[in-house]
Amino acid sequence: xxxxxxxxxxxxxxxxxxxxxxxxxxxxxxxxPRSTSHAWKYDSTEKxxxxxxxxxxxxxVEELKIIYDQKVALEKRLFVAYTRIKLTIFEIFGREEMxxxxxxxxxxxxxxxxxxxxxxxxGTKTLCKFFDIRPNTFSYWLKAAKNHCTNSANGVCLxxxxxQVRLDELQTIRRLLNRKRFKxxxxxxxxxxxxxNDHVKLSLxxxxxxxxxxxxxxxxxxxxxxxxxxxxxxxxxxxTWHMDITIVKTLDGVKNYVYLIxxxxxxxxxxxxxxxxxxxxxxxxxxxxxxxxxxxxxLTPTPSIDLIVDGGTENNNSTVEEFIRxxxxxxxxxIALRDIVQSNAMVEASNKILKYQxxxxxxxxxxxxxxxxxxxxxxxxxxRRPHCMLGLYxxxxxxxxxxxxxxxxxxxxxxxxxxxxxxxxxxxVIC
Numbered sequence: 001x002x003x004x005x006x007x008x009x010x011x012x013x014x015x016x017x018x019x020x021x022x023x024x025x026x027x028x029x030x031x032x033p034r035s036t037s038h039a040w041k042y043d044s045t046e047k048x049x050x051x052x053x054x055x056x057x058x059x060x061v062e063e064l065k066i067i068y069d070q071k072v073a074l075e076k077r078l079f080v081a082y083t084r085i086k087l088t089i090f091e092i093f094g095r096e097e098m099x100x101x102x103x104x105x106x107x108x109x110x111x112x113x114x115x116x117x118x119x120x121x122x123g124t125k126t127l128c129k130f131f132d133i134r135p136n137t138f139s140y141w142l143k144a145a146k147n148h149c150t151n152s153a154n155g156v157c158l159x160x161x162x163x164q165v166r167l168d169e170l171q172t173i174r175r176l177l178n179r180k181r182f183k184x185x186x187x188x189x190x191x192x193x194x195x196x197n198d199h200v201k202l203s204l205x206x207x208x209x210x211x212x213x214x215x216x217x218x219x220x221x222x223x224x225x226x227x228x229x230x231x232x233x234x235x236x237x238x239x240t241w242h243m244d245i246t247i248v249k250t251l252d253g254v255k256n257y258v259y260l261i262x263x264x265x266x267x268x269x270x271x272x273x274x275x276x277x278x279x280x281x282x283x284x285x286x287x288x289x290x291x292x293x294x295x296x297x298x299l300t301p302t303p304s305i306d307l308i309v310d311g312g313t314e315n316n317n318s319t320v321e322e323f324i325r326x327x328x329x330x331x332x333x334x335i336a337l338r339d340i341v342q343s344n345a346m347v348e349a350s351n352k353i354l355k356y357q358x359x360x361x362x363x364x365x366x367x368x369x370x371x372x373x374x375x376x377x378x379x380x381x382x383x384r385r386p387h388c389m390l391g392l393y394x395x396x397x398x399x400x401x402x403x404x405x406x407x408x409x410x411x412x413x414x415x416x417x418x419x420x421x422x423x424x425x426x427x428x429v430i431c
Contacts, residue, residue, distance in 0.1 A: 007032070015040035022069060086130060095132075102131055104213075109133075110141050153210070162422035163415070165202060165210065172200045173207060177216040184357040184377075185385050187211060192386035192393075196406060201414035229341045232264055232308070237399045238294055240264035240306040242347035243287075245278070245314055246355060251365045258354070258374065259286045262347045264308075266399035267387050269350060269378050270294065274371045280319035287320075291329055304330035310344050311335050353381065 014020040015037055020029060029037075090098055102109050109131060117123040128138050147157040153170045154161070165173075176182060176199065182190050191207045194200045211217055234240040242262045249255055257278050261271040271290040275282045295303055307324075309315035316335065324331045336344040358377035364370040383396045390398050397403045 007036075012040045099132060102133065106141050107145065110138075110145055113138075158422040158425075162419040164422070165206065166418065166422070169200045169202070169418075170210060170214070173202075173210060174214070174216045176200075177211065184361070184380065186388060187217065188388035189385045192391065196386070196392055196404070232340075232342050232346070234264040234306075237263055237265045237268075237401075238303065238305060240308065241270065241290070242308045242344055243283070243315060244310060244344055244347040244351060245283075245312065246351040248274075248355060248359055248370060250367060250370055251363055254367060256367050256370055257282075258351070259283060260347055260350060260354075261286055261290045262350050263395075263399060264346060266395045267346070267350070267389060268382050268395035268399040272374060272378050274367060274374055276367060278314055280314060280317035283314050284319050284323045287323060291327070295329065299328045302328060302330055305332070307331050307333045308336055308340070308342075308344055308347075309333060311338060350381075354378070 011020070011024065011032075014023045018041065020037075093101070113124055113127045113131075117127060120126045124138065125135075128135065144154075144156045144161070147160045148155055149157045151167070152158050152164060153167055154164050156164065158164065158166070172194070176190050176194055177187065182193070185193075187207055188204060191202075191204050232240060240263070242264060244260055244262075246258050246260070247255055248258055254276060256274050256276060259271070259273045259275065259282060260269060262269055270293065271286045273282065273286050273289075315333075320333075324333060334340050336342060354374070354377055358381070359370070359373060362373065364373055381395070383394055386392055386394050387398075392406055393403050
């Protein structure tokens with residue numbers, strides 16, 4: 001009985017794609033029975049699972065035939081070597097990091113491309129594809145190199161590129177970001193302050209770009225965990241409150257508990273208190289003070305509040321439950337990650353900001369000093385510092401609806417004025 005040969009699936013694929021002559025030796029092709037090879041080439045694909053994907057693969061068959069044609073063997077080896085080099089560079093440095101490094105050192109890359117363009121087939125197009133540089137970006141770099149100017153922030157002539165920031169505006173950005181008063185503020189808050197006070201009217205993205213380029217401040221790298229649920233968004237002030245406790249040690253070795261209540265809508269810290277006690281009585285006192293501050297003694301109509309807390313004993317005890325039951329305010333207490341899928345992240349974020357951007361910057365000797373410093377920190381956080389989630393406004397302004405009137409088109413108008421001034425005056429140097 002004649003033994004039937006079993007062929008590797010790669011050989012079958014070569015016949016199915018009709019590139020077997022490029023892949024397989026001629027002697028091996030002749031050894032395969034015609035009936036067998038005919039079945040591989042012309043067998044119906046509809047009876048096989050996944051044939052729809054095979055159709056997509058067949059769309060690129062012509063390119064495979066060209067690549068493996070013996071007439072272009074040298075070009076194929078060059079292409080494979082080029083691709084390996086490119087993939088290795090991206091694997092070592094990272095694609096985004098590589099693109100940023102090229103952008104920051106575009107003059108050196110431009111000089112290399114212009115000096116080496118005649119050494120490669122395709123010239124600048126081939127080299128731009130290798131460095132993953134778009135044609136319009138390369139065109140801009142060429143113009144920028146021809147119009148170099150040392151008296152502008154970006155090193156490019158102000159008259160020919162009038163949209164860029166002026167040196168005096170850049171100095172103002174640097175001065176504001178390095179001001180001692182704003183050392184606890186993020187860049188977004190300093191930007192909002194500058195726009196509100198007519199110091200520099202640039203977009204927030206421009207502030208980030210110039211800070212990244214000139215390193216006025218060292219960036220804080222944050223790892224953002226992807227959320228699997230929608231965050232809580234209150235429709236109005238005093239609709240949803242968050243409660244939490246954080247621990248701060250003073251220099252005398254005492255462990256202090258900082259009690260916070262934060263409004264979800266405005267991000268305002270409604271109540272804060274420092275105590276050396278960790279119990280429900282202090283927690284209840286902060287709730288009573290917050291309700292009195294926000295609603296007063298006349299509770300008509302009866303307000304309702306969703307209260308988000310953690311699962312700690314300071315929030316879940318008989319004292320707190322009795323206060324909620326007897327309170328004239330309709331309070332619905334919800335335990336994060338138990339009664340709702342969301343965490344208590346909003347108040348935890350406020351705790352983190354107060355600790356690491358205010359309290360830990362200037363360690364306090366005792367509980368009394370900590371209490372005074374906490375009041376100053378909360379005042380700055382709520383009344384002076386614009387919140388990035390609130391745009392140009394502070395939590396206090398949003399919570400009590402006392403927003404100042406700001407011209408929303410002021411930044412756009414300032415851009416027009418800057419372009420007109422740069423086109424007319426430039427940097428003051430004749431060019």
